[in-house]
Amino acid sequence: EVLLQQSGAELVRPGSSVKISCKASGYTFTDYYMHWVKQRPEQGLVWIGRINPANGNTVYAEKFKSKATLTADKSSNTAYMQLSSLTSEDTATYFCTRRITWGGFDGWGQGVMVTVSS
C-alpha cells in the first residue's frame, strides 16, 4: 500500500520560511516523481511543482519558482518542500502526491496545514 506521511501543522510568522516533509513507504521511492499541491480553504487545488527523487531534478509552476524549493532524500525515502518569504497568501494546506503513468496522482499525503500569522 502506498503511504505518504506528512509532517505536522505549522504556525509561522510573515516573512519567515517553513520546511515540510513527506515520508514515502509501500513502494520504491525513486521510481515515481513526487509532486506538491496547494489548497486554500474553500478553494481549489494548485500544482506547485515536482521532483524526481532518483536524481533531484525539479520542475516548478511559474508562480512558485521563487516561493518553493523541492528536495528529496533517497536514504530516508523523504521528500521536502521549503516555502520562503511567507505571507498570508501562503496560508493553505499542502499535499505531497505520487504521480502515476498518464499524469494522475494515485497516492496523497494527509496534508500539512500552514498558517502564516503574526
Add this chain to the structure above:
Amino acid sequence: DTVLTQSPALAVSPGERVSISCRASEGVNSYMHWYQQKPGQQPKLLIYKASNLASGVPARFSGSGSGTDFTLTIDPVEADDTATYFCQQSWNDYTFGAGTKLELK
C-alpha cells in the same frame, strides 16, 4: 494555463444517476483525471486517463470524454458519495478544476 471549468454544485437523490462535467479551455487529449475529496481529507483518485477506473474504486464510478469535454458519472449514487469532485489535466503541466460539490437530497 489550461483552465478547467466545472459546475459548482449538484444535488441528487440516492439511487439516481449523476453526471459531473469538466470542460477544458484547450484540448488535453485523454489526459484527464477525476478525484473525490471529502472535508478534512486528501483527494482520492477515481478515474485516470479519462475512463480508467483507479484501483479499489467501485464500478459505480465511470468516466468518459476526450479533447475538451469530459464527464464523471456515478450510477447509482450512494449517501457516502457526498463530496467535492475535481477534474485534473496532465497534458499541459497540471491544472485542476474548481470542483463540483455533490450533495444528496
